[in-house]
Amino acid sequence: MKTERVGIIGCGIIGASWALTFARAGYRVKVWQRGEAPVLDRIRRLADNVAGTGSELSAEAWQRISIETEIARALEGVDYVQESIVENLDQKAEILTAIERHVDAATTIASSTSGILPSAISRRLRRPARFLVAHALTPPHLLPVTEICPAPETAPHVIAAAVELLKGAGQSPVVLKREIAGFAxxxxxxxxxxxxxxxxxxxxxxxxxxxxxxxxxxxxxxxxxxxxxxxxxxxxxxxxxxxxxxxxxxxxxxxxxxxxxxxxxxxxxxxxxxxxxxxxxxxxxxxxxxxxxxxxxxxxxxxx
Amino acid sequence: MKTERVGIIGCGIIGASWALTFARAGYRVKVWQRGEAPVLDRIRRLADNVAGTGSELSAEAWQRISIETEIARALEGVDYVQESIVENLDQKAEILTAIERHVDAATTIASSTSGILPSAISRRLRRPARFLVAHALTPPHLLPVTEICPAPETAPHVIAAAVELLKGAGQSPVVLKREIAGFAxxxxxxxxxxxxxxxxxxxxxxxxxxxxxxxxxxxxxxxxxxxxxxxxxxxxxxxxxxxxxxxxxxxxxxxxxxxxxxxxxxxxxxxxxxxxxxxxxxxxxxxxxxxxxxxxxxxxxxxx
Missing domain, CATH: 1.10.1040.10 (N-(1-d-carboxylethyl)-l-norvaline Dehydrogenase; domain 2)
Known part of the structure; x- marks a missing residue:
């Protein structure tokens, strides 16, 4: 069991895979998804598909996942947020602004976007220094490479913290030196x-x-x-x-x-x-x- | 044991890997290499590296490989030739012309070239209809994909015969519709x-x-x-x-x-x-x- 807590905001295919990834590695995971989505079923299905391979979730790891109906509760006390809502700049900017209001100043805020430049998001945030893109291939719980694409304002210690946390989750983070369309x-x-x-x-x-x-x-x-x-x-x-x-x-x-x-x-x-x-x-x-x-x-x- | 015989002309890394591939699959393989190269040692090393994985050569398969010192003997009665000498147009054309003289009219002649267009070779041959490029990734005995790049003159039945023989060797042949620099x-x-x-x-x-x-x-x-x-x-x-x-x-x-x-x-x-x-x-x-x-x-x- 690790001490850091992770907030999963948006739990479609990517968010569910991230929840599995972090819980499997020992992090406490709080999940929020708008509406009445069958979030636990979604994570369960991903886990069941790889039962017995070593990539599944143990019963103990399952206990580390909680589903929250209030976004504020999902973000309370988390060290790292993985946002994985729909791929739309306005919606991303809106939810990331909400995330900023609920987390501590030291929390890293990562977006799963695969196609939006970090700077397009960061210019709409209040504290862009702690924002970055953490983009994984689909599905993250099986393909460990995760590219970290910083915004121009992202602080180096925020990048370093994300690298450490993702390594702790069993991922292989790769840091881009600067943003580029499509990332690497x-x-x-x-x-x-x-x-x-x-x-x-x-x-x-x-x-x-x-x-x-x-x-x-x-x-x-x-x-x-x-x-x-x-x-x-x-x-x-x-x-x-x-x-x-x-x-x-x-x-x-x-x-x-x-x-x-x-x-x-x-x-x-x-x-x-x-x-x-x-x-x-x-x-x-x-x-x-x-x-x-x-x-x-x-x-x-x-x-x- | 398959009935077809394969001639390996040139037995560096690629030729040795091809010899292993064909012998493993049950073809009788005759190998010719210019000079005093340690051909059997080379094949042995490739086979030893994958001992116990199912990709190695059985003792029985070893018996299907013979090393010939005369190119004419290596080509006598073979159904398919895999030429794998140095990547040089003049040297390829010279050896392929020699190969043409020694094989039957029904023999397929394949070159392992990765960078020479089939037409550059075929225009120097007497019977270009039975010539094609069969290019594998390195090493062929482990990476089955083999692209068949025909020359403009290559006969369709020659392509079909090469596809069947390569499938029989456990390879995955992919046929290009026409030649293009770099192949696919x-x-x-x-x-x-x-x-x-x-x-x-x-x-x-x-x-x-x-x-x-x-x-x-x-x-x-x-x-x-x-x-x-x-x-x-x-x-x-x-x-x-x-x-x-x-x-x-x-x-x-x-x-x-x-x-x-x-x-x-x-x-x-x-x-x-x-x-x-x-x-x-x-x-x-x-x-x-x-x-x-x-x-x-x-x-x-x-x-x-």
Missing amino acids: ANRLLGAVLNELFALVGEGVLEPLDADTIFTDGFGLRWSVIGPLAAMDLNAPAGVRDYLARYGSIFSGVAESRGATPALIADVIDRIASSLEALSSAPAADRAAARDRAIAQVKAMRSTL | ANRLLGAVLNELFALVGEGVLEPLDADTIFTDGFGLRWSVIGPLAAMDLNAPAGVRDYLARYGSIFSGVAESRGATPALIADVIDRIASSLEALSSAPAADRAAARDRAIAQVKAMRSTL
């Missing part, structure tokens, strides 16, 4: 989808074949190793060698779609030095670990 | 990497955080469900609803990089009808299956 995750997803849409539109690729390229290819690889660490293993002398060999293919893709290639020397240096700091194990050992992990994911998958 | 897989990878390079270059995202977005996010998701099938579950009324809600985020990514958005009505129709044909199960059931599969991949991963 949906920009990367958008890049994939835009190329996929183009290939389908040009009649080069069938839609379901595109999905196969991920489920039997990149998804399998990236479930155990990220794209940069993977590049480091796919050329004899590492990532610089890989980009020297294949970088022109990737830049060619950008140019063929009218974009300017972003693969410049400074980027290569930053990637190479980050990967060097990550692991000093010989490439052959890392490749063996990658292979073994992929084989085990495949073996598990074949039993589903 | 490296175009999709390039799209991700280009956006990733841009975000790193602009100082928005740290390189290792980019990897986390995949290992603890999209990779985990795409190891069990493709990006299109995933979209279908991430909005109440399916993929059309999803793209109506979020399509502008993705198109905004394209525009911000100078590219023209490819999300047009025809593409949405093709994607939606492909997904409708894929499954008639209720979305809630498919979401539950997705959640359970992701939770099981996570549980397995946590034991590695």
Whole structure:
């Protein structure tokens, strides 16, 4: 049981998944949802779907969740608020302004928005320094990555507190240095989808074949190793060698779609030095670990 | 034991992985590599890395691999050739011309090239109708997706034969309708990497955080469900609803990089009808299956 309390404001699919995530990790969770929504049933269904996998909620964890009918009570004494109402700027601004009135000055207020810039919200708040976006992939209780996109006014200690609390919830927070439309995750997803849409539109690729390229290819690889660490293993002398060999293919893709290639020397240096700091194990050992992990994911998958 | 025989020409990392793949599935495999390379050791190491996972080679499967010192003997009586020599057009054209001389008229000749257009090779062949590119992700013995990129002259029955043989090897062949630089897989990878390079270059995202977005996010998701099938579950009324809600985020990514958005009505129709044909199960059931599969991949991963 952790000492921090979390308020969940808005409990649709995302809010319910967040409630599960925080309660599972030991936080006390208070949930508020406008109207008469079957909130507990919603959380129950998410939990039941993963029963026996280690991702479910224990009976003890269930006790940490309370449903509040008054927003003021849901926010009383909470250290962190995860707002997950409908994706609409005016409605978000209105509820976040209400949240501000009910919480302590030290409470972190996070929005689950995936498409609204933090600054568009923060300029309508009284204390924007403690506001940020904490955007997870769907569903957060299974996909731990959570991108923290600060508003221009967000205080560094508020970002740090959110990182710690999310790590405590078993999430993998990733902090963006500044706000950008789509944040990072949906920009990367958008890049994939835009190329996929183009290939389908040009009649080069069938839609379901595109999905196969991920489920039997990149998804399998990236479930155990990220794209940069993977590049480091796919050329004899590492990532610089890989980009020297294949970088022109990737830049060619950008140019063929009218974009300017972003693969410049400074980027290569930053990637190479980050990967060097990550692991000093010989490439052959890392490749063996990658292979073994992929084989085990495949073996598990074949039993589903 | 299958009746078809496979010739592996060039046995570096990719060729060794292909030898393992075909032998594991029951094909008789003859391997030729220029010079005195430790070919068997190379295959052995790949197999040992995945011992006990179900992806290894049985003692019986080992017996199906023979190493040939004469290229003519490696190609005698084979039904399918997987060429995997160094990535260089002149050297590829030279070896593929030699391969043509040694095989039967009905033999399929596949190149592992990832970056050379099939037409650049086929125009230098005597019988281009039986040539195609069969490009797998690294390593093929663990990542089953294999894109078949035909040359303009490739005969349809040759494509069909390659599809059947690769399916027999446990691979997931995906056929491109026509050749395009980078084929499909490296175009999709390039799209991700280009956006990733841009975000790193602009100082928005740290390189290792980019990897986390995949290992603890999209990779985990795409190891069990493709990006299109995933979209279908991430909005109440399916993929059309999803793209109506979020399509502008993705198109905004394209525009911000100078590219023209490819999300047009025809593409949405093709994607939606492909997904409708894929499954008639209720979305809630498919979401539950997705959640359970992701939770099981996570549980397995946590034991590695």
